[in-house]
Amino acid sequence: MIRIQQISIREFRGIRDLTLTLNGENFAACGPNGTGKSGIVDAIEFGLTGNISRLSGRGTGNLSVKQHGPHVDSQNEPDLATVTIDVTIPSLNGKKASIHRSVKGLNAPTITPGDPDVLAVFEQVKARPEFVLSRRELIRFVLSEPGDRAKEVQALLQLGDVEKMRVVLQKIANAYAREVKPLERYEAEATQLLRTALGLTQVGKAAILDAVNPRRAILGLGPLDDLLATTSLVDGLATIGTGGVRSRVIKVQAVENIAALQAALAALTASSVSAECAAIAGSLTELVADPSTVSGVKEEGLLTTALDLYDGEHCPVCDKAFDEDAFVAHLRGKLSHLANISARKRAIQERMAPVLDLIREAGTAIAATITDSQGLTPPLDVKALGDFKQVLLGRYRQLEAFLPIEDTVAVLGVASSVPDLDAAIGTVSAAVAALPEPSVQDAARDFLTVGQERLDQFRRARQALAVGRARAERSATAFEIFGDTTTKALERIYEEVQDEFAECYRVINSDDESDFTAALLPSIGKLAFDVDFYGRGKFPPGAYHSEGHQDGMGLCLYLSLMKHLLGTGFTFAVLDDVLMSVDKGHRREVCTLLKDRFPDTQFIFTTHDDVWLRHMRAEGIIKSKGLAHFRTWTVETGPTEWTNASVWEEIDAHLALNEVSKAAGMLRRFLEYYAAETCHRLRASVEFRGDAQFMLGDTMPAAIGEFGKLLRKAKDVANSWGQSDVVAAIVAREADFTAAKQATNVDQWQVNTGVHYNAWADLGKGDFAPVVTAFRALVSSLECPTCEQMYSVTPERGPKGGVRCQCGALNLNLVAK
Numbered sequence: 001m002i003r004i005q006q007i008s009i010r011e012f013r014g015i016r017d018l019t020l021t022l023n024g025e026n027f028a029a030c031g032p033n034g035t036g037k038s039g040i041v042d043a044i045e046f047g048l049t050g051n052i053s054r055l056s057g058r059g060t061g062n063l064s065v066k067q068h069g070p071h072v073d074s075q076n077e078p079d080l081a082t083v084t085i086d087v088t089i090p091s092l093n094g095k096k097a098s099i100h101r102s103v104k105g106l107n108a109p110t111i112t113p114g115d116p117d118v119l120a121v122f123e124q125v126k127a128r129p130e131f132v133l134s135r136r137e138l139i140r141f142v143l144s145e146p147g148d149r150a151k152e153v154q155a156l157l158q159l160g161d162v163e164k165m166r167v168v169l170q171k172i173a174n175a176y177a178r179e180v181k182p183l184e185r186y187e188a189e190a191t192q193l194l195r196t197a198l199g200l201t202q203v204g205k206a207a208i209l210d211a212v213n214p215r216r217a218i219l220g221l222g223p224l225d226d227l228l229a230t231t232s233l234v235d236g237l238a239t240i241g242t243g244g245v246r247s248r249v250i251k252v253q254a255v256e257n258i259a260a261l262q263a264a265l266a267a268l269t270a271s272s273v274s275a276e277c278a279a280i281a282g283s284l285t286e287l288v289a290d291p292s293t294v295s296g297v298k299e300e301g302l303l304t305t306a307l308d309l310y311d312g313e314h315c316p317v318c319d320k321a322f323d324e325d326a327f328v329a330h331l332r333g334k335l336s337h338l339a340n341i342s343a344r345k346r347a348i349q350e351r352m353a354p355v356l357d358l359i360r361e362a363g364t365a366i367a368a369t370i371t372d373s374q375g376l377t378p379p380l381d382v383k384a385l386g387d388f389k390q391v392l393l394g395r396y397r398q399l400e401a402f403l404p405i406e407d408t409v410a411v412l413g414v415a416s417s418v419p420d421l422d423a424a425i426g427t428v429s430a431a432v433a434a435l436p437e438p439s440v441q442d443a444a445r446d447f448l449t450v451g452q453e454r455l456d457q458f459r460r461a462r463q464a465l466a467v468g469r470a471r472a473e474r475s476a477t478a479f480e481i482f483g484d485t486t487t488k489a490l491e492r493i494y495e496e497v498q499d500e501f502a503e504c505y506r507v508i509n510s511d512d513e514s515d516f517t518a519a520l521l522p523s524i525g526k527l528a529f530d531v532d533f534y535g536r537g538k539f540p541p542g543a544y545h546s547e548g549h550q551d552g553m554g555l556c557l558y559l560s561l562m563k564h565l566l567g568t569g570f571t572f573a574v575l576d577d578v579l580m581s582v583d584k585g586h587r588r589e590v591c592t593l594l595k596d597r598f599p600d601t602q603f604i605f606t607t608h609d610d611v612w613l614r615h616m617r618a619e620g621i622i623k624s625k626g627l628a629h630f631r632t633w634t635v636e637t638g639p640t641e642w643t644n645a646s647v648w649e650e651i652d653a654h655l656a657l658n659e660v661s662k663a664a665g666m667l668r669r670f671l672e673y674y675a676a677e678t679c680h681r682l683r684a685s686v687e688f689r690g691d692a693q694f695m696l697g698d699t700m701p702a703a704i705g706e707f708g709k710l711l712r713k714a715k716d717v718a719n720s721w722g723q724s725d726v727v728a729a730i731v732a733r734e735a736d737f738t739a740a741k742q743a744t745n746v747d748q749w750q751v752n753t754g755v756h757y758n759a760w761a762d763l764g765k766g767d768f769a770p771v772v773t774a775f776r777a778l779v780s781s782l783e784c785p786t787c788e789q790m791y792s793v794t795p796e797r798g799p800k801g802g803v804r805c806q807c808g809a810l811n812l813n814l815v816a817k
Helices: 037-049 116-126 135-143 146-156 160-198 205-218 251-268 271-289 291-309 324-336 339-375 383-401 405-414 422-433 440-508 547-569 584-597 610-618 644-656 660-682 696-720 724-746 748-755 765-780
Strands: 003-012 015-021 027-030 082-089 095-102 110-112 132-134 518-523 526-532 572-576 602-607 627-634 638-641 792-794 802-804 811-813
Touching: 003 037, 003 602, 015 037, 015 638, 027 037, 027 610, 037 082, 037 095, 037 116, 037 132, 037 572, 037 602, 037 638, 095 116, 110 116, 160 205, 160 251, 160 339, 160 440, 205 440, 251 339, 251 422, 251 440, 271 339, 271 405, 291 324, 291 339, 339 383, 339 422, 383 405, 383 422, 440 518, 440 547, 440 584, 547 584, 584 610, 602 610, 610 627, 627 660, 644 660, 644 765, 660 696, 660 765, 660 792, 696 724, 696 811, 724 765
Parallel strands: 027 602, 027 627, 132 572, 572 602
Antiparallel strands: 003 015, 003 082, 082 095, 095 110, 518 526, 627 638, 792 802, 802 811
């Protein structure tokens, strides 16, 4: 990827005009909340991608980059809102490039040079917006639900298409599986009609040929030797004169249909069927007795139906738009909690299947007899049969639907009952009996004709079922293979990531979790994340670990994922206040982790915590010039840094307007910052305060006193080494420092009066100007005039070895001979 050399921001978000020089190294932006740090993060993201995350996505309402990217005073001039980022590209041997983007032309950045390899790198960066990480995104990896975590992690690893394909395959498999049941019902009905037409007990090739060939012989037709998919039972029938397909009720078939109806009704009303229905109803009654189970069955039915009917965009219940992956994962998560109830429901449904078959067979037989009655001359009125056919249809649909359970119990109570249909069936039987008896030839012809019609229907039904089952099986197999294959691939990826994650976490918690382990456990559509808790077992991160530990886990997981994804290409990341709640005792270890395990990655930090800034500087994560320390922000000027030059200029400007109170306030705030920083650099002792609220009266005397001690110690050490020239230089420095210190001591009370203005102390410009001059001289005595950096004691811990500046112009030895 890239390393940023410089960022120039103009009229963008809360920034009017700001240039930061990073030189391809780590960089930190520090300051209180509301001083402009987030504006830098937004500018980097916008410059590289054309987007600002905090202005897009969920919860952002009507916010947009176009409308709200420019500074509020330039919102009607989006061409003025620009970000320019100068970079080097490690993968191209450090090749220099720049990208310039304005809000007006956010989708058309200017990239220089326009070489194809440079353009490709910027496209890669644009496709990886995860280089900006805030605590909001960080914690999603740790505390989110397994389904959501899988989505977040796969998005980071650019595996989102895997999940999308899985959802598509599952939808296809579900759709084809749903088609099988009606096809099975159609095939069963066609089989029943064929058996009735040919007078068979079972449908098979030999049985059909045994029934057909004697009729063909009657008609002088040759026997059929085999029954293939193209074989016709009426082959040659049209060549033997009259006959063919007749448009009248075939007496023999009508008689068979009536017999089949009577047999189906007898089977339905058998005592064994009634007893089985009663037993099933009893099981359902037990189910109804438990309200939670009933509720679970209803919920399972609703969720399953909703999942089947979901169109990928809108909930089929409320029509509200939902993210597809989130909606499916949510429903499947709820269904997984109802597995036991689903199993009980399936067991009862399996017991009801034979009852459903009997009801269907009775309905099919009634339909055939009704068709015959309508073909008679004149047609017969068999309303009783038609009414009962509708009753059977209602029973079938309720038992198949299962819910409401109370209605299913009620249907089972009457499932085997049949009204008195003797009169209706007798009427049809009498009318059929009155039909003229066909000749032997006509009967044979009718038998073959109807048999062929039913055989064609049977073939179509069986073919449709075979195709449906094959599609369902293939789609289910494809879904299963895809799931197994991707899960295994993800397992390999996650195993590598979890090992790297655990190693990173052990680095920052080596004092108390040196044996820490973790497990990323993928399953179809989900990613469980369990971590060790002091050898007591593995639990979700939010179960027992503190918020600080969770933040540390989030950072380690993010770094591990990015390292796996980009490898040596992981050269750049923005960490937006993500370390704010990491335990203070582990902050140095975090610095060690970043420095030692990711030495080739340029990190850009934002933090409102000065202590964090000091840790990063002390551990060498950032250099003295690799930071922007903001002190304030205004809508007119944007962020303002803590730089000596700007502070003295502003104080002078206030004094020029005789605004002593403002000048004194700024001086005091600057000295509070400067004195605290000096105490840190010189390792000065400050009286401990539990609230960590140190005043200027606590830190300034400590800083001044410590620097005086260090000069005296350095002079003694130089004497021990016989370095008279060094001693002379220290004596001269001591004299300047003492003079500056004494000047400030004289007017110390006046600073407080200027800040805390009251009626009996009203300083004018002439009174306060000497105070400014004195403190300016004091500050100058504590820093190098060459590199303009504060003096620091080295090393950070342990015995003090020396006092040095950034450029090395001052290098006082503190180790005696």
